[in-house]
Amino acid sequence: MNIIYILDLVGTAAFAASGAWVGVRKHMDLFGVLVLGVVTAVGGGTLRDLLLGDIPPFSLNDENYICIALAVSLIVFANRNRFAVFEKPLLYFDAVGLGTFVVIGATKALDFQLGWLGAVLMGVMTGTAGGVIRDVLANQVPLILRREIYASACVAGGTLLVALEQFGTARPVAALVAAGTVIVVRLLAIRYDWALPKS
């Protein structure tokens, strides 16, 4: 699906920008900013491919992903003194990426014959593991484990996708509905500052 591929690249760019920006705020040098950008953008999908046995992973098979991630990270680094104004708008692209990544991860897992639980997990992991690795490298407790509804949007979208496929919905429709759910939940969560119960 061509539209999925384009959304995937948009998400890759948004994730790379968020990763590179963490690198900038952590006072990393150019190399660190590039690494954080790339790892945030392709880390989740690469881990998924390792677990599914699709080797080499998508990120080494199609160099567009890493090229985009490197280019965006470079732009963020070059504009690090005025990037703060883009933080808010970036969240919208980030939400689009999140929805796309979850759907790609869950459908790929189903294609690899995983059960429904495994498919939801792979969807959530595709959407979130890059950010987790980013935070581990930046030496902070991953944001997603602490106070964001981010993960719940992924769980909802992944579950919906698997359920729709179970009921025989055509994949493009299932993908669209599931990705849309992730994006809407995510944006509502930002708007109304939703959070999960905390310990």
Place this chain on the structure above:
Amino acid sequence: MNIIYILDLVGTAAFAASGAWVGVRKHMDLFGVLVLGVVTAVGGGTLRDLLLGDIPPFSLNDENYICIALAVSLIVFANRNRFAVFEKPLLYFDAVGLGTFVVIGATKALDFQLGWLGAVLMGVMTGTAGGVIRDVLANQVPLILRREIYASACVAGGTLLVALEQFGTARPVAALVAAGTVIVVRLLAIRYDWALPKS
């Protein structure tokens, strides 16, 4: 071996509880607690399967493991205000899990034609890597690298298993003796507060 499978699930539950409990003490939200529970329970074996090339890993092949880990983590989260009293008894189940994991990891590595050193390493990794990932996600130096005899129990058990197999001992006997060694050393270490030399 059916008994090994049951012990494996018991260990999975115990490891999940210990992981979820770290999440609670680190004030993570529900998602974070679930992630820490699952990762602690299946992280070591999953990493082993990635390295041995047994893909998809056990944790995606047999969803019982992740179901149990999720359920236990949910229970820990729901009872987070009174879970502290279970910390001590949990250590016994944790020791059982440790012994089982080490034996499963080392025997699997031997079945995959690894040498004796690789087999011991895979045993130790199966028993310990989940806890290491848990601590990395919780942004603390892994406990096992600092002051626990935990690892030595694994090394002893893994070495014993490989040695017994080398001398032609029947696998069930070797597994039982090795797992028992891990459990006994672990419990004695807790009882007498043993530690390795430190730097």
Place this chain on the structure above:
Amino acid sequence: MNIIYILDLVGTAAFAASGAWVGVRKHMDLFGVLVLGVVTAVGGGTLRDLLLGDIPPFSLNDENYICIALAVSLIVFANRNRFAVFEKPLLYFDAVGLGTFVVIGATKALDFQLGWLGAVLMGVMTGTAGGVIRDVLANQVPLILRREIYASACVAGGTLLVALEQFGTARPVAALVAAGTVIVVRLLAIRYDWALPKS
């Protein structure tokens, strides 16, 4: 190539020493020091092999690597009170290891049909990921992401290797020139305290 194998083992020893030394300075116990030594020495190449699908990875196929890493780490631990004087000379061996690792990683990636970008990345990762894992386990932001020219030496060497292969240079020559470049840039960077632009 026999000379490459010897240089590889030299680099493994140097990387293990640097990893074990971080463990000592972080007051880890014996097990922690051994883990940090081994992970620093073989982590980069193992991750590369996972991504390329060369399973089991080199570190489990040829136990010499892990034997050397364990032995060196043990020696560092045993001599922890007088090891500080070796820190400087160690940097020379470390540079040799870095050059060798980058060249081995990039050429292996080319042999596995990766594109030029992937090959450079695999070279850089082979040289640097072990140190990144070491720093994550020691709960510090990886040094390489913050202020070292270390990574640039790898990028330069990896790019040079891929370019030379592209132009049909015989592999031994390309390997020698690329590894030499990494080593020289690395040593000059230490000598003149070079650094990348920072954010």
